[in-house]
Amino acid sequence: MxxxxxxxxxxxxxxxxxxxxxxxxxxxxxxxxxxxxxxxxxxxxxxxxxxxxxxxxxxxxxxxxxxxxxxxxxxxxxxxxxxxxxxxxxxxxxxxxxxxxxxxxxxxxxxxxxxxxxxxxxxxxxxxxxxxxxxxxxxxxxxxxxxxxxxxxxxxxxxxxxxxxxxxxxxxxxxxxxxxxxxxxxxxxxxxxxxxxxQPEDLFTIIYTSGTTGEPKGVMLTHANMISQLKNxxxxxxxxxxxxxxxxxxxxxxxxxxxxxxxxxxxxxxxxxxxxxxxxxxxxxxxxxxAPRLWESLYQGMQSKIQTSSLIKKVLFKLAYGCALKIQRSIQFLKGNRLDLYGRNLFQSISFALLSLVSIIVLFLPYLFLDLIVLKKLRLATGGKLRGSVSGGGSLPFHIDEFFNTIKIPVFEGYGLTETSPGLAFRTPKHFVVGSVGRMFPDTEILLKDFETGDVIYPPKKGIKGEIYVRGPQIMKGYYKRPEATAKVLTYDGWLNTGDLGIMTFNDTLKIVGRTKETIVLLNGENIEPVPIENKLIQSQLIDQVMVVGQDQKYLGALILPSLDKFSNYGSTYEQLAINNVVQEKIEQEVKNLIRIENGFKSFEKIVEVRLLPKSFEVGDELSAKLSVKRHVVAAKYESLINSMYDGKSQLKVLIKK
The missing domain is CATH 3.40.50.12780 (ANL, N-terminal domain)
Incomplete structure (x- = not known):
């Protein structure tokens, strides 16, 4: 452009x-x-x-x-x-x-x-x-x-x-x-x-962020900020x-x-x-x-339709998706676009390349046939002409990200903040690394710093988590009439502390792994990112919404909104489901099955206590306009429910579980 x-x-x-x-x-x-x-x-x-x-x-x-x-x-x-x-x-x-x-x-x-x-x-x-x-x-x-x-x-x-x-x-x-x-x-x-x-430095807008924490702040964006976005x-x-x-x-x-x-x-x-x-x-x-919520909704709708289909259609879908997944992963690897957080040696690269070539040769014709009779119909859900959609305003769960890109509904996930006009990084067809938010914008600098010491991790080190600092033409002028708030995030030489945690992959793309303000610190000092846990739980068809809690506690808990569709036999409202013991037990078992060591979670990341929510999170209340959960609002609204996870009875429950 x-x-x-x-x-x-x-x-x-x-x-x-x-x-x-x-x-x-x-x-x-x-x-x-x-x-x-x-x-x-x-x-x-x-x-x-x-x-x-x-x-x-x-x-x-x-x-x-x-x-x-x-x-x-x-x-x-x-x-x-x-x-x-x-x-x-x-x-x-x-x-x-x-x-x-x-x-x-x-x-x-x-x-x-x-x-x-x-x-x-x-x-x-x-x-x-x-x-x-x-x-x-x-x-x-x-x-x-x-x-x-x-x-x-x-x-x-x-x-x-x-x-x-x-x-x-x-x-x-x-x-x-x-x-x-x-x-x-x-x-x-x-x-x-x-x-x-x-003039280029004149303001064209002041956007007050509702955000997930704190009082609204007026982000001052200039004509030059927006023009830089359009150029890049x-x-x-x-x-x-x-x-x-x-x-x-x-x-x-x-x-x-x-x-x-x-x-x-x-x-x-x-x-x-x-x-x-x-x-x-x-x-x-x-x-x-x-926003991620749109894709979550479309994904759940597609999955529900598939689950209620005939056995033949279910089998055809599994075959079609399985072939497509193998083909797409193989193609992306050969293009250098398979997510790489650890680095690969020459032997690994050659081995993966050969396996990828074999997969493409063996599965290509079945893939073309199954794509025509199965996956093409799924693409019609977006009108059938979509060349791309940019998902932003929140983290896109990996399984949803990979699903839509596998069935050839391209989702170019991006990353940015209101304070950055908003674009900082963007996934493109050339650098299409599923699981990352793509490469940094032109003219945009990035530093990853150790959250505890402030030492610079990247550059040069890749594959290591750090707090993201950025500098470039899209950075805001500051918060309107809030010089102290501006000084907390924006340094004199133009570096903005995003408050997000990221990893620079070996594909030279950025992966967002959490937010410092979301980080939960347990009493034992363990720092836990709740978003990956929440993303795993939201994969379940039994769960509609979730927020992990546990700041300054011995263990994690979760506030969960059960699916009305899946539990229709137990009640017609969320309030009815929230007090149903059978629903509680089924949700607890589902959480236990998903958040376990076998699925890549650490022992201290297990969810010990679960409480069911009586109503859904709504925009303007528990959700921001970007559909991000306002954690401080939820924590205040459900304070007694959260506290009940950590009372004496719950403490005894932990000892019994151990």
Whole structure:
């Protein structure tokens, strides 16, 4: 992509794309009759310029901040255009934003205006308006809300009436765009002046991370940060590509894909979790950004379908997958892409190469036949045209990673943080090492340090775990108005402590093995990474969600959400399953079977106690927008349940087990 991008900031990028791709479809969103309606690159840009003109006329200055509370929809990207073309920066969140988020983020970010998606979100702003002293205007995206000035409630709905000294002015986004159009037709060229003044180091967004621990921090990302991402993402995309947007539209990972489609002239379609299966069939995407949870869901759905099939179909699948696995592993080894954490000598390399060649020769024809009659049908689950999906925002379990890549649904796992815009490493077809997150981005430096001593492990040592430090053009400017928090993770010479643990493989790719903030330290001093244990447990069809606990305790425990489908005979709700002794015993036995020395776990990594959860983890509560478990939230919510694992009765149970 690097040779095709010459823009110095995102406003220039928007202009260049509108000029180059003109009437080609840019973004699609579903209308009231569930059909995708499209806007061209030129339409999106011109509408964005009109909105920007309207915002400037309202008094929005260059470098001001504007909050945006919306989900994936065409109005979001138009709003994004409008704010950036003003030379301002957005402060985006979803509509699931809490009262606490509103009262903290909007004042802390110094947002002057706020865009809201709908009446419900507008109600949240109105409810907390006394805390939002800086907000001068509220712009409503939905066109069916009568927006004027003062809010009250009638029949449970918010209505607005003119003239209020205390309530910010409420404006319809459509009306603001229309006003901007009128101003432009009368000769207003203030947007052009703003665009020429934008510098690469100016902010384009402040993203408040919900994260898994601690208070939200506003990550400041610059135009230069995002442009560097677009220049270095090693994906070949163009106007014939179709992207399906499902991740939170305001998240940095999804935004790179948005900007990438704009830069390369590809089309992006907005969808959501409820409609994902239907829209995969309609859009037949060639690329998409995704989170591990999506692949876990698809994997479980495929496995359930296979398990309920006839004996012949089960046998055919096992044969097809077995052949494909042998073929793919052999091909990847010959390409130098089989995960290597320990290094291989010449004899081992020659032996593996010969075995790989034999496997390919013997199994190639059966593989082609079985792929045609079995695995091809599985690929239709994603529309049948998927050339690649980048999984990010969390660790992709190895068995799921290998499964989809084996059946030729390419999952290019990547690695990064909001603080790194977000891309740091990326798996590509050339360096496709399943089990790793690929090679580091161009112009990106990496150090692996010993967590205890701070000594540098890599470079030069490979195959040894260390805490990941990175430096490059994608590193954030810092946390907004949080110099102390910034200093904790970002050194004076530009090195960012990611808080993640990684290994540099002998394939020269990075493997993520845990997070220092997730690390559980037992009373005996053993440091345990819970993620690999959780990934193993989540493979079970009996388990839907899990979180390992045990900080400062003698042994590990686990909070587990049992599968409603698999235990339907014992209850119809999670609450009923949580108090059922039979379900408890079956889950305990399953955990014991999975987490044992024979499966590669150490004795102190065994799960001694299990407690069943009465409800699932949900986004906005126990899960972040990236679907990562907020460990501190879960620990606080289920404190008594966790404590029950370590009371006297449980201690006695440990002695008996020993």
């Amino acid at each position: 690097s040779s095709k991008i010459t823009a110095k900031n995102l406003a220039e990028l928007f202009y260049d794309s509108a000029k180059k791709f003109e009437d080609q479809p840019a973004f699609g969103t579903k209308n009231n009759v569930r059909q995708f309606t499209m806007m061209s690159f030129r339409e999106v840009y011109e509408t964005g310029v009109r909105l920007a003109t309207g915002l400037i006329d309202l008094g929005l200055k260059a470098h001001d901040h504007v909050a945006v509370l919306s989900e994936n929809r065409i109005e979001w990207i138009i709003t994004n255009y409008g704010i950036i073309l003003c030379g301002a920066a957005d402060v985006p969140r979803g509509t699931d934003v809490t009262d606490g988020d509103i009262r903290y983020i909007l004042p802390h970010s110094d947002a002057k205006m706020v865009f809201v998606e709908n009446e419900v979100t507008l109600g949240k702003i109105e409810k907390n308006i006394s805390e939002l002293k800086n907000i001068t205007h509220i712009i409503v995206m939905d066109s069916d809300i009568n927006a004027s000035n003062e809010a009250d409630h009638k029949n449970g709905k918010i209505q607005f009436h003119p003239s209020s000294q205390s309530f910010p002015k409420v404006i319809s986004m459509i009306d603001l765009i229309a006003k901007g159009k009128t101003l432009i037709e009368s000769g207003d060229r203030r947007v052009e002046e703003r665009v020429t003044a934008i 993402i090693p994906i070949n995309i163009g106007p014939s590509d179709r992207f399906l947007s499902i991740l939170p539209v305001w998240h940095s990972f999804e935004r790179v894909f948005q900007m990438g489609t704009i830069a390369m002239g590809a089309t992006q379609y907005y969808t959501n979790v409820r409609n994902i299966r239907e829209d995969l069939m309609i859009v037949k995407p060639t690329f998409m950004a995704s």
